[in-house]
Amino acid sequence: MKEMEENKKKLELGKQQNKTRVEDLRKKLENLEASGEDSKQKEKLQADLNKLIKEEKEWRLKEAEIEKQEKATPWNVDTLSKDGFTKTSINKYTRTDADLTEEQKEEKQRNFVKNYEKDIQKFGMFRRWEDSQKILVDNPHLVCEEAANYLAIWCIDLEVEEKSSLMEQVAHQTIVLQFILELAKSMKQDPRACVRPFFAKLSKDDPEYQTGFNDEWRSFIKRVKERAQARLDRAMAETVKEMEAERQARLGPGGLDPVEVFESLPPEVKECFEAKDIPMLQRVLSAMDPKEGEEILKKCIDSGLWIPDAKKHEEEQRKLAEAQSPADEGSENNEEKDEPVYETVKEDGTSV
Template sequence: MTTIDYSVWDHIEVSDDEDDTHPNIDTPSLFRWRHQARVERMEAFQKQGEELEKNLAESRKKLQEAQKKVQELSLKSTEEAKQQLVKAQEEEKRLKKEERNCEKKVDEYRREEKKMPWNVDTLSKEGFSKSVLNVKPEVKEETEEEKEEKHKTFVEKYEKQIKHFGMLRRWDDSQKYLSDNPHLVCEETANYLVIMCIDLEVEEKHALMEQVAHQTIVMQFILELAKSLKVDPRGCFRQFFAKIKTADQQYQDAFNDELESFKERVRGRAKIRIEKAMKEYEEEERQKRLGPGGLDPVEVYDSLPVEMQKCFDEKDIQLLQDVISKMDPTEAKIHMKRCIDSGLWVPNSRTDDDGEKDEKEDESQYEEVKRESSDGQTTSDSK
């Protein structure tokens, strides 16, 4: 037989209505005062819990910002950045301790909350009222392909407007333009402005890059504000402009620091892109230079002995024949084959049906150069 656990009833606070009171005391008033005192205690306790939760949330937010700052400074190598990193790490350590203290207080509050006795105000519930909440549907995570397609479609439609926003300078002008075009307040605009900055830096339009970089950080700050407030960015960009125009020095410094860091990252990305383009160009030029045997004439020339280089510099065939005749036959044969494969030396080619040279042909070409050298030497002796 199942037993019933009655221990839960130990925490029920008996109603004041059952208390015996003195005949001369106004019983209804006494009950009202007691009830009011109990409600006030409950409200004060609840307010305390809300304050503790709020402090914990703020502590965690500050810690996240401090950790982000430590990560950013750790990527920099300047002496000033190293000093700032030490301070940032100390701040991070302090905030971690503060977060632990807040968590401890919240845990203590929850334990006290469980110990509180039930009463008529906590047991009773309304039976015929209901609240309907418009719950925001869970946002499905987009794939990389979907994000790319979304970005492409957005840019094709609003590229001109994004560029116009990127060229604005005054806070008021930027705010008015976004008020007229609120659809621009989104990740796609920020991403396009980043690409635009890198393109301008590659083109060495440094002043324009810095202007667009400023507007990029404006958009990113708006998006970050929207995330922290958990609202649509189109609904909070006015708050950003109101804040930045009346901000204290600390907020202005944070904005300027982020702007300078962003410009440095843009310059770094532009440098990488330029280096990559130069390598691709050099490789294309190298491919164009390749001789019939697939060798680069510049590389082959650099590998030749100085005497042979001089022959090609002066375009002196007789001198080349003389140099070949004095070299070790095996070494000379290797050099001549590389010269032919790179196109530095173009002999009277004898190819097979497929147009490919075989080893016997290479040897015959070497022997031809050597023979011509010998013939030239004999003629010279006879004279």
Template structure:
């Protein structure tokens, strides 16, 4: 039979639903709870005091026994009397302790004494570490430059490996290469190789770029140091299924396409830059490009400039209306195709200030307007012929710019070839 008598006497301050109408129930519950808490505090104080007295009595008895063992006959009598007094005190304390234990046993159970915790667990929430601040652009550039200066040879040597076993062994021996700077350096080198039309070498380096990117991505997902993720990556890569291998190959193809697009953009930018430099060199005193001006001239004037025919140029200008002839003449002067008074300046050795007189049309002469422009032309020189030749050969700048865009580094290519062997 199970004895349930221990549950007959339980003190719970809020277990009574029916109270006198004149009594405030919440207040009554609070008073009862406070009275129970006070009684428990008093019992705990009495228990602590009793335990302290008993411990002190035991300590005095042990000390007295040691003194009696080493004391003489005369002193033993005095010590024995003290021992008797301590025994009487002990008996008195034990009686009080028994009474206190009985009171504790008869104290009604309450919500604090009904049960004891079986186990305790404390969880301290750690303050998350602040996210690393993004590196400034200047600091990143300095770090990248230092990395390239120190590790260019090792990076190019790693890029030449085609077997994963060799790459894994090399990266484990040079784990400091597994970083963002290493992947960025190889990516830029791929663009340089594509510009230099070294496609096979660019494809080999591209595979190593993707390997580094995969290792960095694995380290980021594991929140680990990339230098320690080389082994886990290659272990997974060696036993990877067909889908993983296909994803790797697809990533390599996508990267090569991006490299080719970047190389094409670099070539186009270099060509445009070269053409702009050549154009700036050709600009005349008025800020016009002689090639552009030559293309806007009438065919008869273009032919005269190409053949360096001054007389024909006079006749052609005389045949044009005044406004049109003046317009073309001014554009030729501003572009440097024609220098007014160029012949006289060359003979006299001095430059004279240009003067322009407006000549009105004479009565009965329909070609007088064109003659005025032709007269101005007759004082010029042969600068237009040079502009015509520049217009005919303007396409040569494009091929020169394409050659300049390669940014080829003969030393880098040599080092890469040595590493592959």
């Protein structure tokens, strides 16, 4: 690594010297052409310039070769760290989570969030590399799986809440942590020791590495959107299931939904039910076309909005409950069924 850095310095120095000489010769040639002189000196300057241009191409080839070697260099502490952060300052990382049960992992996650949630959220709002590196160096406890898990779940929550812009911001920081954790795994080092090497790699002019990071970021955003949609779909399915259960529970004796039947009634019939005025309902139905009135009345009965002979219905329900009771197993429950008789109500609202 040290040898490569020295070669890069020599290359930069050579390129700069070559560039300076080329500019100098071009100015001299321009001055000769402006003066109108056509001398051997001009020919010599042109020959020197052509030679320097050729050397400039050779410098570019050397630069491309060094960049190729640098990209091919494997990731390790020696290649990623800068002065002041050497291999001797990194401790071996012993993974202990593999020995934990699922319950212990969940408890560890809950405790971590309880203690450091504000710190995690603060990190999630940063975007500049310098700011992200500083907060992780100052708060090394954030460099862990628990923090990455929290950020990933937070991203899904934000997308469900339709806060997509904020979700993409937090997703960026999630990938930062995940890259650091993956680097630690590959190097078998403590993740906290890989913070500076990771940002050192990003700070270099390495389009390929930047592209890899951005690709993973975009891929993660796509996965978050898919997970958020799946969560919404599950919630919608549960809501539909609960609504259907409620509907089934309120169906009348004829299998009709009283809510749906009520919404389908003519306004004047609705008014009767809202006022709970049975005499008014009887008058309204009597004033209708007989066939239409019968259809409306049948729907009301089948949905339970109207109960023929309410007193008898209540008595039958009471006897049925008693028959199902172990203490009343011997009671008679076979009664002769009468034709439906519709109850009437006095003006004070009591049944007759």
